Amino acid sequence: MQEKNENTKRKLQMPHIYVILFVLSAIAAILTYIIPAGEYERVPGPEGRTTIDPNSFSAAEQTPVGIVDFLTVIPRGLIDAGEVVFFTFIIGGMFMVLRHTGIIEIAVDKLTRKFSNHSIMLIPVLTAVFAVVATVIGTPELSLVYIPVIMPLMIALGYDSLVAAAIALCGTVIGFAAGVLNPINTGLAQKISGIPVFSGIGFRLTIFILAIVIAVLYIMRYARKIHQDPMTSLVYEDDQEKRKLYRHQDQVEVKHMSTRQQYAAIASLIFFGILVYGVIGQGWFMIEMAGLFIIMGTVVGIIAGLTLTQICEGFNQGFRDVLMGAMIVGIARAVAVVMEDGHIMDTIVHSLGSAVNELPPVLGAVGMYFVQLIINFFIPSGSGQALVTMPIMAPLSDIIGVTRQTAILAFQLGDGFAHILYPTSGYFMAALSIAGVAYQKWLRFFFPLFVILASLSVISLIIAQVIQWS
Structure with a gap:
């Protein structure tokens, strides 16, 4: 009986994320034979970006992705x-170097002692800061x-x-989605x-606050449960090495930084200050941040x-730790490569509109x-999706009476x-890899919260339309 249960469990196990992405790429390739090819004309848009002419959609020559072409989509x-x-x-390598200096372990030890009696309050604080x-x-x-x-x-x-992972991912995505002052999407x-x-x-701003409250309560509910019983954690087995490395509750001796470690900690704070200045003041993105992290x-x-x-x-050890996540980013991108090769991306956008x-x-x-929810699967970029869909959705909204x-x-x-x-979504899969959280386990944790946030979205849109928000 036990052997039968184990066999059933193996049969029901979700496929590896590589398999899921490969299958999605293969489905996209098959669709290039079924969905008619089409394209919009690209024209200059705001801030020198390229957007589409919403009235220019036309059929294009069918360019289905064959076996030979499909072999190259993952490398591309x-x-x-x-x-x-x-x-x-690079971010994986940089943080591993910081770990080798010992300053992370000592800083964690001090913060653990300071917040040990009210640690749960770090969840709303950090989530809100990242969201802002x-x-x-x-x-x-x-x-x-x-x-x-x-x-x-x-x-x-x-x-x-x-x-x-939930604090960082939920906080940042809620802030991005609500887009109170977000130049990238809003x-x-x-x-x-x-x-x-x-x-x-x-x-x-109202949507932003409601979404933050919902996410914080959801994360805190899970956090309280695993704090009381660590065995209920969805990643209990995966976190064994991390617990050995970072759990110091029973340690009596207080760790102290050496003089060199103190200077190194100050230097780290200075570099993070430069990072904030570069991102906010100079428009830095991943290439500039990566260069800064190497230095x-x-x-x-x-x-x-x-x-x-x-x-x-x-650096080498850090590279190895995030190898899978880096590969997932490229494999995920292969789905869009297939659809672009087959010239069916614009057809899908046109049909949905x-x-x-x-x-x-x-x-x-x-x-x-x-x-937009469907299109985001194929265009997981805020600015990219805006440039493709809003030239269509804006005039369409006038026609159907939506503000x-x-x-x-x-x-x-x-x-x-x-x-x-x-x-x-490339950065998301990379973030899960850095956190050491399998996509399947994240899905099990996050999907109920996503349904709640989707419901909030639908209700917000109904209210916006009823009050003729403009």
């Missing part, structure tokens, strides 16, 4: 996603930086790697749609007393949300929350 996906792939490697940063500067990719910073602390306080979509940039801030790991390592060989080995045209205004607003502000909100919410649901 890795090349196309190279920025995220190598950012993942994302809703102002539009960079949910910073979750890749946040996770390795807060992971040791969450483990040491008796939580798990899933809690650390600002760009409003420019394309021809309405004042950042208008309608009050309604978006940061090297300089901080030298100050702390590591040899150059130890620093290089630290036409479907919304048949709906009454209130249902049209909700329909736009689900259209343009509501159409933009449908784009924001349809694009936003799904960033940490779909395996085609």
Whole structure:
């Protein structure tokens, strides 16, 4: 009987994420034989970006992806996603060097002692801070930086790697989706749609606050459960090594930094200050941040007393730890590569937009949300999705009686929350790898919360349309 149960469990086990993404790529390739090819003309858009002419859709020559072409889509996906792939490697290497200096372990020990009696309150504080940063500067990719910073602390306080991932991912994606002052989705979509940039801030701020409250309560409920009984953690087995490394509750001796470690810690804070300045003031993104992290790991390592060989080995160890996540990013990108090769991406966008045209205004607003939700699977980029869909959705909203502000909100919410649901989202899969959380386990944790946030989105769109929000 026991053997039968084990066999059943193996049969019901979810496939490896590589298999899931490969199958999705294969399905996309098959669709290039079924879906008619089509394309929009590309024209100059806001801020020098390329957008589409919504009235220019036309049939194109069918270019189905054959077996020979399909063999190259994963390597080309890795090349196309190279920025995220190598950012993942470098951030993994840099934090491993910092770990080798000992300053992370000592800092965690001090913070654990300080917050041991009210550790649960770190969840709302950190989630809200990450959300505010994302809703102002539009960079949910910073979750890749946040996770390795807060992971040791969450483990040491008796939580798990899933809690650390949830704080960073949920906080940043809620801030990005609500887009209170987000130039990447709200600002760009409003420019394309021809309405004042950042208008309608009050309604978006309300959604932002409600989504944060919902997410925080959800994460805290899970965190309390595993704090009381660690065996209930979805990643209990996966976190064994992390618990050995970071759990110090029974340790009587207080750790202290040496003089060199103190200087190294100060240097780390200076580098993070430079990072914040670069992202906010200079428009830095992954390439610039990756370059800074290489210098940061090297300089901080030298100050702390590591040899150059130890620093290089630290980077190598970090590269190995995030290898799977980096590969997932490229494999996920292969789905979009297939659809672009087959010229069916524009056809899908055109067809979904036409479907919304048949709906009454209130249902049209909700329909736009689900259209954007579907498109986000294929275009997991806020700005990319805005440039492809908003030239269609803005004039379409006028035709069916949906306000343009509501159409933009449908784009924001349809694009936003799904960033940490779909395996085609590169930075999200890289973040899970850095956290050491399997996609299947994240899905089990996050999907109920996603359903709640999706319900909030639908209700918000209905209210926006009823009050004629503009």
